[in-house]
Amino acid sequence: MDLMPAEIDGLLTNYVYRDDGALDDLIAAGPASLHRLLAILAGRAEPGWDMAEITRHDRDDYRRPGSLQILLAKAFPDALFDALADDPSLESVLARETFSCVEDARTLPFLERQLRSRSPEYRRRALRGLAENGTADHTEAVLACLADPEVRPDALATLARLGDARAVEPLLRAHTADDSPLARLAGLALDQVEQRLGGPPAPPVWRELGPVAFTAETVGLGVPWNVAEVLVEPGQTVRGGELMATLSNDAIDQELITDWPGTVTEVRITVGDEVPEAAIVLVVRSRRRIG
Template sequence: MYAVPDGIDELIVSFLRGDNRAGDRLVAAGPVSLRRLIDALAGRVDPGWNASGAEGERCDREEFEHLDRLQGLLARAFPEALFDAVAHDRTLEPAVMRMLKCVEDPRAVPILERGLLPGSGVRWSALCGLAVHGTAEHTEAVVDCLDDASEPTRSEAFDVLGRLGDVRAIDPLLRRLSTDDGHTARRAAEALDRIERRIGGPLAPPVWLELGPRELTTGGAPFGGPWRVMEGLVERGRTVRDGELLAVLENDYVSTELTAPGPGTVTDVRIAVGDEVSDEVVAVVLRARRRIG
């Protein structure tokens, strides 16, 4: 067991509360800061602060961001301590999974690969790491994540497939373009577009499903409303692309983006910057179509 100098836990709490100077002091304290953070995230110690942000768990946005920054800061400062910890105890791998996107080291890859296995509980974090470290060899494992029960995991898998740019992902992505779930179809189309750009041309002439007028609402966003419109980027008559940002909304907890579910022409705009809108208010109406092949 390592010795924990006095004040380490207090510095971690200070950083999570927004004191950036505490980060410099944690780095100056040495690798023990990283090890204490890892053990807290693994639930092995209770240093008196809330190590939230576990896989699939929602937490305060600022707290999540500060924790993510702290993990990256200490992982970059002490990569050897990170890999030594998991080399001696593989059960610590879930606790360090989110740190691996921050280190440029091939030792991260097999840990991330194990994190992709069904039932690992950290698939989303592993996918975030493979967005940095992944290669075409990971395509099949990432495709398997498209059927994960967690929506954030599925969404991240679409993004990683687009980044990897492997043509073997085309058929699984095309199958998901025909789904009735507009969000899934949009993410699949975005991934296909990225693959097309990587290979330097269209995969095939697209096939479009005409959808007619579509009403976009803020329904289903995390934490509920009311929302305030922070930025509006559309006007009547404008042609938009699939996935294009239409407006930015914010409430007391989090920001979210309203994006086009497919290419189309804006036929009506019913929100303006500064408006307060509920979860169910109609925000924009598009005459749209969706790519299905």
């Protein structure tokens, strides 16, 4: 639908002040909504809201202009990249998440630039965007990020998505380096890369860890857990990081996820069961990749 700038401004203002229903009308108005918002954020048009107030709230979780920009960029990617081609300075007013949220190969030059940023947050966002839009051409740059502790978890996740054989050896070294959570993440990434490649290039070497018991974690409520979901059975092989079951009670849900790959040897629960806190519900004979 065709709207006047003043009408678009009204919808933008309504959304910024928490009227989620305005989003449908903004999208119906087409790319003009995105162009108008970018003009406001670039200081070329007056917003219908108090930007100082919005900025103060942005320190918490009130990030409506930025989130709206991302939603409109995802809805109108052609308009976004056309605007950037006409005026490269607009890049500086885009929310740092924008390029990591838009699934479009045209984000790649911007993501590559963000990956070289001094800001860890920009580098993390770039890695997340490369996980969606990157190619094997980005493997070496992402592997270099494994040396940066501020972005290493995101680099591991991105390597898992890129699925390049060049990542196998570095991921194996990271996985076997120690027993840290990052080493486990490296193992998950390694497993995903090898799956994409059709299997490991050489037979893996394993160390048996023995049986690992999974319990209904104590939360001090004194109420039983309800078994919401059971996804495994005895004899089943599970991968590291695999969800095996979900328990719930009046306060929280608990997911039972494998730390290391292995074989399920016992399943003591079924859907609908009530189990007391600290009860053993699953047992897995685990093993760890060592080569």
